[in-house]
Amino acid sequence: MSRLAYLKRIGLAQGILLVLALIPLIGVPAYQFYVLERGLQNVLVVLSLVILLGYTGQLSLGQAGLVAVGAYTYGILCVNYGLSPWLGLVAAPLAAGLVGVVVGFPSFKLKGPFLVVNTLAFSEIVRILILNNEKVTGGPFGLNRIPAIATGLPLYYFMLVVAFLAAVATLRLSRSHIGLALKAIREDEVAAEAMGVHVRNYKLLAFVISAVLAGVSGVFFANLAGYLNPDSFTINESSTYLLMVVLGGMDNVAGGILSSLTVTSLPEALRFMARSRMVVYSLILLLVLRYSNVLNLANLKRMLRRRHPPTYASMGGQNKVNR
Amino acid sequence: MSLLTTTQLTKRFGGIVAVNQVDLNVGSGEICGLIGPNGSGKTTLVNVITGIYKPTAGEVAFEGRPIHGRTPHEICALGIGRTFQNIRLLLALSVFDNVRLGGHIHTGSRLWDVLLQTGRLRREEKEVADRIDEVLDFTGLRQYRDELTRNLPYGRRKIVEVARALMARPKLLVLDEPAAGLNSSEKGNLMTLLSRVRDTGISILLIEHEMAMVEALSNRVCVLNYGKKISQGSFAEIQRDAAVVEAYLGTGGSHA
Amino acid sequence: MGFEAILQILIQGLNMGLIYALAALGISLIWNATGLFNFAQGDLLTVGGYVMLSTFSHWALPYPFAFLLTCAVMGLAGYLLSQGYFFPMFSQGLHPDIIVIGTIALTVLVQNGILLLWGPQAQRFSTPLGDSPVHVGQVIIMPYYLWNIVIVVVLVALLQVFFKKSILGIAMRAVAQRPVTASLMGVRTNHLVALTFLLATGLAAVGGILIAPVIPLIPEMGGLVALKAFAAVLIGGLGSFAGALIGGAIVGIAEVVFATLVVSTYKDVFIFAILIAFLLVRPRGIFSAEISEKV
Numbered sequence: 001m002s003r004l005a006y007l008k009r010i011g012l013a014q015g016i017l018l019v020l021a022l023i024p025l026i027g028v029p030a031y032q033f034y035v036l037e038r039g040l041q042n043v044l045v046v047l048s049l050v051i052l053l054g055y056t057g058q059l060s061l062g063q064a065g066l067v068a069v070g071a072y073t074y075g076i077l078c079v080n081y082g083l084s085p086w087l088g089l090v091a092a093p094l095a096a097g098l099v100g101v102v103v104g105f106p107s108f109k110l111k112g113p114f115l116v117v118n119t120l121a122f123s124e125i126v127r128i129l130i131l132n133n134e135k136v137t138g139g140p141f142g143l144n145r146i147p148a149i150a151t152g153l154p155l156y157y158f159m160l161v162v163a164f165l166a167a168v169a170t171l172r173l174s175r176s177h178i179g180l181a182l183k184a185i186r187e188d189e190v191a192a193e194a195m196g197v198h199v200r201n202y203k204l205l206a207f208v209i210s211a212v213l214a215g216v217s218g219v220f221f222a223n224l225a226g227y228l229n230p231d232s233f234t235i236n237e238s239s240t241y242l243l244m245v246v247l248g249g250m251d252n253v254a255g256g257i258l259s260s261l262t263v264t265s266l267p268e269a270l271r272f273m274a275r276s277r278m279v280v281y282s283l284i285l286l287l288v289l290r291y292s293n294v295l296n297l298a299n300l301k302r303m304l305r306r307r308h309p310p311t312y313a314s315m316g317g318q319n320k321v322n323r
Numbered sequence: 324m325s326l327l328t329t330t331q332l333t334k335r336f337g338g339i340v341a342v343n344q345v346d347l348n349v350g351s352g353e354i355c356g357l358i359g360p361n362g363s364g365k366t367t368l369v370n371v372i373t374g375i376y377k378p379t380a381g382e383v384a385f386e387g388r389p390i391h392g393r394t395p396h397e398i399c400a401l402g403i404g405r406t407f408q409n410i411r412l413l414l415a416l417s418v419f420d421n422v423r424l425g426g427h428i429h430t431g432s433r434l435w436d437v438l439l440q441t442g443r444l445r446r447e448e449k450e451v452a453d454r455i456d457e458v459l460d461f462t463g464l465r466q467y468r469d470e471l472t473r474n475l476p477y478g479r480r481k482i483v484e485v486a487r488a489l490m491a492r493p494k495l496l497v498l499d500e501p502a503a504g505l506n507s508s509e510k511g512n513l514m515t516l517l518s519r520v521r522d523t524g525i526s527i528l529l530i531e532h533e534m535a536m537v538e539a540l541s542n543r544v545c546v547l548n549y550g551k552k553i554s555q556g557s558f559a560e561i562q563r564d565a566a567v568v569e570a571y572l573g574t575g576g577s578h579a
Numbered sequence: 580m581g582f583e584a585i586l587q588i589l590i591q592g593l594n595m596g597l598i599y600a601l602a603a604l605g606i607s608l609i610w611n612a613t614g615l616f617n618f619a620q621g622d623l624l625t626v627g628g629y630v631m632l633s634t635f636s637h638w639a640l641p642y643p644f645a646f647l648l649t650c651a652v653m654g655l656a657g658y659l660l661s662q663g664y665f666f667p668m669f670s671q672g673l674h675p676d677i678i679v680i681g682t683i684a685l686t687v688l689v690q691n692g693i694l695l696l697w698g699p700q701a702q703r704f705s706t707p708l709g710d711s712p713v714h715v716g717q718v719i720i721m722p723y724y725l726w727n728i729v730i731v732v733v734l735v736a737l738l739q740v741f742f743k744k745s746i747l748g749i750a751m752r753a754v755a756q757r758p759v760t761a762s763l764m765g766v767r768t769n770h771l772v773a774l775t776f777l778l779a780t781g782l783a784a785v786g787g788i789l790i791a792p793v794i795p796l797i798p799e800m801g802g803l804v805a806l807k808a809f810a811a812v813l814i815g816g817l818g819s820f821a822g823a824l825i826g827g828a829i830v831g832i833a834e835v836v837f838a839t840l841v842v843s844t845y846k847d848v849f850i851f852a853i854l855i856a857f858l859l860v861r862p863r864g865i866f867s868a869e870i871s872e873k874v
Contacts, residue, residue, distance in 0.1 A: 053676070057676070059676050059679065059680075061618075061683070106855070106858055106859050109859075109862070110858060110862060112616065112675070112679075113610075113616035113679070113809075113813075113817070114813065114858055114862050116616070116618075116679070117806075117809045117810075117813060117854070117858070118855060118858050120806060120809070121806065121810075121851040121854050121855050121858075122851075122855070124806055124847070124851055125848050125851050125852070128844075128845065128847055128848050129848065131844075132842075132844045132845060169438050172437055172438060172440060173434075173437055173438070176432075176437040176444070176448075177423070177426075177427055177430045177432070177448075177451070178434060178437055179437075180416075180420060180423060180424055180427070181424070181427055183413065183416070184413060184424050187413045187414075187415070188411050188413065190375060190395075190411065191407065191411035191412075192424070193375075193394065193395040193396050193399075194373060194374075194375070194395045194396075194399060194405055194407075195396075195399060195424050195425055195427055195428070195487065195491070196396050196399035196400060196425075196427045196428030196491060197396055197424075197427055198394075198396045199396070205434070209434075234802065235686075235802045235805070235806075236687065236690070236802065239683045239684070239686060239687055240687070242680050242683060243680065243683075243684055243687075246677060246680055276695055278691035278694065278695070279688065279691045279692050279695050281691070282684065282687040282688035282691050282692075283688060285684045285687065285688075286664070286681065286684045286685065286688055289668075289677060289680060289681045289684055290664060290667070290668060290681070292673065292677055293671065293673055293677075
């Protein structure tokens with residue numbers, strides 16, 4: 001993308017996060033604020049999938065496991081070893097990155113369902129290991145009284161800053177030759193390799209970067225919740241992250257941020273539906289997928305820009321790239 | 324000095340011998356035509372040379388060094404570029420980005436540079452952009468720089484693939500039926516382009532069915548049939564070779 | 580180790596193993612017809628169990644009738660799922676990753692639907708053979724061991740006849756020249772795809788009916804069974820009938836072996852490690868049926 005298009009996207013991300021920065025000033029009830037914070041925490045995982053799935057085309061059902069590695073590394077270092085939370089903040093993503101290397105290693109030869117199942121298997125292994133090492137992780141009883149880097153409003157703004165930096169980093173990646181190489185891998189691995197892209201290494205890179213982002217998200221999860229339990233890192237969470245990135249337009253950063261906030265608050269927004277809200281929530285998600293070639297946030301922007309109503313033929317493509 | 328040499332190169336898929344003990348030579352600064360009926364193994368041969376398949380037997384040497392068994396990106400780094408029979412471009416991206424991909428092998432900036440937008444990255448991106456414009460000018464695509472590739476007609480897309488391959492500054496350019504699907508004026512433009520490519524010192528291995536093009540451009544020609552090399556020489560020579568005539572036209576004699 | 584201990588392990592292993600095999604079979608059927616990997620197969624299996632819970636336990640219909648009714652209801656659900664949701668996505672040419680994520684979204688819907696309709700508490704019902712264990716020497720045989728084995732053997736025999744002799748079955752096998760690229764999915768007539776889904780959900784239903792006596796039903800069971808089913812289908816060979824059975828048997832038996840010989844809480848870790856090893860070394864599985872891409 002050109003420099004102008006890139007700056008526009010950064011501006012959009014800035015705009016969204018500026019709005020989020022102003023929200024506490026208008027006063028939000030405590031529980032809704034917590035939901036907002038969780039949405040913000042999820043932004044990092046969604047960005048990790050924008051890179052891994054959106055750019056590189058690697059479908060992972062294992063992000064929850066990487067978030068868990070980040071969260072528990074932080075928790076264990078702070079609770080069991082009394083390390084400073086700031087050190088935990090640095091160590092946790094590194095640990096997640098290492099696990100990302102292991103998970104990503106088989107990716108060079110695995111495609112489609114084989115790749116997905118591989119990521120799922122690793123995620124489940126992580127969860128089972130956490131569940132069964134009570135002395136270290138608290139097992140099913142959880143890890144309690146985790147010290148935080150910050151609480152309340154300072155934590156919120158800290159997460160906001162980190163989310164912004166992550167968004168900028170993702171956009172810079174997208175624009176660069178590395179981002180182009182990743183997208184080439186997604187579209188046509190054989191051609192990419194013939195053009196000089198070391199596909200194996202780049203896939204690994206995508207896995208590691210996405211693991212590090214997920215790890216940071218895990219640290220924030222630990223900070224928000226104050227307590228960890230392996231039940232928070234299952235295939236259900238991994239599934240939800242995937243749904244978020246699809247809703248956001250797969251490779252769209254601003255879309256990913258918005259969809260993370262939206263989907264995280266959806267169960268809360270549907271609260272008035274009482275017991276059936278989760279069913280309605282999942283029906284909505286299924287519909288979004290079904291019509292995802294039309295109904296995603298990236299397309300929404302395009303539609304809003306038109307002066308006349310879109311016809312079937314004009315949907316899903318524009319004639320000139322943004323300059 | 325031969326730039327590319329294959330020695331008894333063989334490729335089997337299960338029971339099928341797609342490439343059968345082929346000896347091929349491409350010299351510096353020349354265009355070597357590779358022809359043969361459909362299914363004669365031309366694309367497979369080229370896929371082995373460029374590393375997409377590993378040879379079952381035999382060797383490939385480039386600039387005197389063995390390259391058989393290497394991965395495609397290593398071979399690209401050594402100086403062999405290529406296009407594909409069925410176009411393999413990133414249709415959702417612009418012409419600029421597609422050509423830019425071709426230059427990937429020469430990028431030196433790391434992830435660090437990208438994340439911090441260092442001076443090194445900015446300089447490199449400027450150089451790359453300049454080089455892309457150079458290549459676009461050379462191939463006559465400058466006006467389509469920012470067009471989405473999916474909006475281009477088929478013939479133009481084929482030229483984009485050539486431009487992409489040229490970005491890597493190859494010493495040898497392998498082209499798999501670049502004229503297929505082109506109309507006559509596009510073919511003429513392609514011929515001129517390939518001539519100019521050769522004039523810059525780049526050798527070309529050209530798979531083609533378009534005989535006028537092969538005749539006009541090739542310094543020499545190699546003919547395959549059923550995976551085996553059945554003839555080689557100048558176009559005039561192979562045209563007269565009975566084996567070649569038979570391969571294309573069949574024996575044509577009376578039935579028993 | 581005594582002969583009886585081995586027999587115990589085998590029978591216990593086959594018990595769950597055959598259920599995994601049924602799920603694996605459903606996955607392979609859909610894969611062969613459409614190139615889609617159905618991540619919701621485990622949850623469909625769970626729904627089958629819950630439907631049987633309603634027909635057999637709650638409405639007290641006789642077992643055989645409840646069994647068939649459950650299969651019919653689930654089969655219909657599969658047919659509608661195909662016609663109403665998945666086939667339209669195939670023919671629209673949506674990216675295969677999106678359609679796969681659709682099956683993942685389906686798991687979320689199913690789990691929440693189960694929670695809404697049947698509640699979170701664990702529930703179960705028995706086989707007609709009751710719940711009293713039978714002792715043969717040192718070997719403890721739960722009645723559902725026998726029941727599951729018999730039902731699955733009969734079912735597999737019926738399927739073999741179906742696929743070899745009936746026109747529909749032969750057509751489905753012909754369709755197993757599976758397209759690698761999604762673009763070819765439009766070639767498959769929607770009826771064949773819908774019938775494949777019907778068969779796959781029917782098999783899931785049987786799996787659910789057989790699993791409930793063994794492991795009490797909970798809404799999250801789909802997720803628990805799923806990965807074992809995936810392991811079964813990939814180890815045995817995606818797209819292969821025999822592979823689904825062998826893969827299921829291997830996973831089921833391995834589960835019991837690891838539980839008894841090694842630390843039982845880690846049994847799943849070992850199974851997943853084996854799965855990952857297969858993915859690294861032989862992703863095609865034991866009975867490979869993969870077709871590779873022409874370059």
